[in-house]
Amino acid sequence: MPSPFGARLAAAMLARGPLCVGIDPHPGLLAAWGLDDSAAGLRTFSQTVLEAVGPLAAAIKPQVALYERHGSAGIAALEELLGAAARAGVLTIADAKRGDIGSTMAGYADAWLRDGSALAADSVTLSPYLGFESLRPALDAAADTGRGVFVLALTSNPEGASVQHVGGADSVARRIALAAAAENQRYADAALGSVGLVVGATVGTALAELGLDLAAVHGPILAPGLGAQGATPADIRTTFGAAYPAVLATSSRGILRAGPDVAALRQATAETLQGL
Numbered sequence: 001m002p003s004p005f006g007a008r009l010a011a012a013m014l015a016r017g018p019l020c021v022g023i024d025p026h027p028g029l030l031a032a033w034g035l036d037d038s039a040a041g042l043r044t045f046s047q048t049v050l051e052a053v054g055p056l057a058a059a060i061k062p063q064v065a066l067y068e069r070h071g072s073a074g075i076a077a078l079e080e081l082l083g084a085a086a087r088a089g090v091l092t093i094a095d096a097k098r099g100d101i102g103s104t105m106a107g108y109a110d111a112w113l114r115d116g117s118a119l120a121a122d123s124v125t126l127s128p129y130l131g132f133e134s135l136r137p138a139l140d141a142a143a144d145t146g147r148g149v150f151v152l153a154l155t156s157n158p159e160g161a162s163v164q165h166v167g168g169a170d171s172v173a174r175r176i177a178l179a180a181a182a183e184n185q186r187y188a189d190a191a192l193g194s195v196g197l198v199v200g201a202t203v204g205t206a207l208a209e210l211g212l213d214l215a216a217v218h219g220p221i222l223a224p225g226l227g228a229q230g231a232t233p234a235d236i237r238t239t240f241g242a243a244y245p246a247v248l249a250t251s252s253r254g255i256l257r258a259g260p261d262v263a264a265l266r267q268a269t270a271e272t273l274q275g276l
């Protein structure tokens with residue numbers, strides 16, 4: 001078994017910097033790159049981004065929805081990307097936001113986190129709306145196979161607050177963070193645990209207002225919202241404070257808009273990294 005995901009991600013962040021590049025093949029981006037909105041277009045898009053940013057980013061994050069919209073051929077393109085990234089030694093975060101009752105959750109865990117699955121990634125994003133404990137099959141599969149998970153806590157979209165802030169000092173988001181911290185006790189010896197959280201780079205003062213101590217989670221914090229959603233590298237330091245060393249900022253459109261030229265994608269990645 002490889003070393004645990006959190007340890008591998010911490011090493012990659014130390015070596016390359018705290019940036020994940022999202023691979024989001026939106027129809028508009030495919031068109032801007034001169035590609036068809038088809039599985040073949042997805043394939044070229046994905047492999048170009050991997051070639052460009054693979055040597056620079058700590059991880060890549062394919063957005064599963066944008067592959068699913070092409071049906072089985074789109075999923076095949078995603079499988080090819082995940083396989084190519086694994087061969088190139090680039091860590092992957094499948095942004096699938098899965099969550100279900102435990103018995104069904106086991107199916108998702110098998111798909112995204114078990115050896116031998118064509119969709120197996122280094123980690124997957126999970127939704128805890130059915131209760132943190134419903135994610136148990138994925139938490140255990142990740143621990144068994146040296147993979148990781150990122151559980152949605154405070155998302156980058158403004159609508160998230162209507163659910164995640166509920167409870168005030170005992171908010172839904174804080175309970176998710178506490179549950180992740182408890183889960184990471186099994187990774188106490190690693191630089192970072194393998195149970196991460198998703199906390200938007202756009203959440204502003206919400207962490208302080210809700211009393212979330214992200215540094216105590218001992219897991220990676222995936223922070224979307226950089227670039228196209230308006231957050232800046234400076235916002236990341238201000239927003240996350242003491243938890244900053246665990247933050248993996250992620251940007252998709254803000255970098256992808258520089259394509260399809262590989263050198264331009266690399267430059268956009270390097271410029272984003274410089275500010276972090």
Ligand SMILES: O=c1ccn([C@@H]2O[C@H](COP(=O)(O)O)[C@@H](O)[C@H]2O)c(=O)[nH]1
Nearest residue numbers: 022063155156157224228229251252253
């Ligand atoms: O709270 C969340 C959780 C996930 N995302 C995902 O990240 C990328 C962001 O793309 P940008 O182009 O950099 O805005 C996208 O795949 C989202 O589904 C998020 O934005 N916020």
